[in-house]
Amino acid sequence: MRFRLLTLLAALVLGLGFGPVQAQDATPSYSIVPHSAPTSKIEVAQLPAAGVSNFDPVKATNAYLAQIPAKDRARTDAYFEGGYVLQVVDLVYALVVAGLLLWLKISSRMRSWAESITSRRWLQVPIYAVQYIVITTVVTLPLSIHEGFFREHHYGLxxxxxxxxxxxxGISFLIEIIAFSLVLTLIYAAARKVQRKWWMWGAGITVAFMVVAIAIAPVFIEPLSNKYTPLPESATRNAILSLARSQEIPAKDVYLVDASRQSKRVSANVAGLFGTTRIALNDNLMNRCTPSEVxxxxxxxxxxxxxxxxxxxxxxxxxxxxxxFWFVDWGYHRLTRIFGAKWDVRGIDDPAGLPLxxxxxSVFMFLATPLTNTMTRTQEIQADLFGLxxxxxxxxxxxxxxxxGEYRKMDPSPLEEFVFFDxxxxxNRILMAMRWKAEHLNDPDIMAGPISPQ
Ligand SMILES: [Zn+2]
Known part of the structure; x- marks a missing residue:
């Protein structure tokens, strides 16, 4: 059972991007024509330009989707749908590992070993935590290699x-050992002190840790696997920085990241908190997209x-x-009342109960997936509209x-999108862009812009 919080945080902090444009004169044309009193008529629209009067957002969306070769679409769908299965597989596998650690009393032996090394209870926790991380990393290694390496290669990603x-x-393994030991030491110290109310402290410590992790990630963690550099001199750079200044974003907060070290995926993200917030666009985006798209x-x-x-x-x-945490408290007490003796697990402040x-x-977070996904998906819709x-x-x-669409299914069912899409x-993104366009057809820049397929 791996603590998935870091993964969740990473997902949270990585907002995928899209987008285009040159600064243009986007002033719509309004003319106010006074008429005889008492009525006045306000003309807000020009005649639609030839060729766009029949613009249909749905047709345009379908025409865009039709540009994807069927073979590519089938591959992406298989990749993404496989991801649904893996979420369940990961959970079940983690539950089985946790069950074995408890029923075979491996966890209680790990705790007893920590107790034999030191009588300081606060120090027993990190000793237990390191054993736990090492064991679970080793037993989940085949799954990690399959998901992280072979599967990505199989789909050309x-x-x-x-x-x-x-x-x-290896780097994330080391970070996990340090972070996990630190947080657990604090949570168990709180549990020993306050007992029943431990879950409030546990949640508070976890959230505080999350805030710190997000704030330091751009400075200390992300540079471990990628290089972040200022944008290279170019017309696109000038356009990006101008756009940033117009939104009160300091230019020093926009970076280029060498994501091509890992994959061909096009993306950008916003990370950090307080003084470390910054936007990073990746080099794949820079290399594969037009300036408008960037x-x-x-x-x-x-x-x-x-x-x-x-x-x-x-x-x-x-x-x-x-x-x-409240749910964990509820579940923990019920289950240890029944099985505690068999597992040799004592109260909530016993590290041997960690797998439980x-x-x-994990079960709670799994069940909450549609909620957390909807939370981020809603923000993504807002960011899309902001960008447009x-x-x-x-x-x-x-x-x-x-x-x-190279790595995310293009056209899922509404239920699939609700449950699995962050x-x-x-x-839906193309449809949103085309609907936006349909309502701006009379603006000079849109009129002069590219014609959508129909
Ligand atoms: Zn985003």
């Missing part, structure tokens, strides 16, 4: 050799930045984590959405 992949895996993606990311989505997510996730705590917490309003390149948006599906 990874650029890494096994050595490179394993090196990064700008539309950046418009989306600027939306996350300006609307403080990191802060909002922490707040909501914090509430969900509180509920999760994490098992119950700012950059005004709906067709560039649609083209980037097609590229994101971003809107490609189809």
């Amino acid at each position: 990874s650029n890494q050799t096994f050595g490179q992949w394993f090196g990064e895996f 700008l539309q993606v950046l418009g989306h990311e600027m939306g996350h930045y300006v609307m403080n989505h990191v802060g909002t997510s922490i707040t909501w996730l914090g509430l969900i984590i509180c509920l999760g 705590i994490l098992a119950v917490f 309003n700012l950059v005004r390149q709906p067709d560039a948006e649609a083209k980037v959405d097609l590229m994101l 971003h809107p599906s490609g189809k």
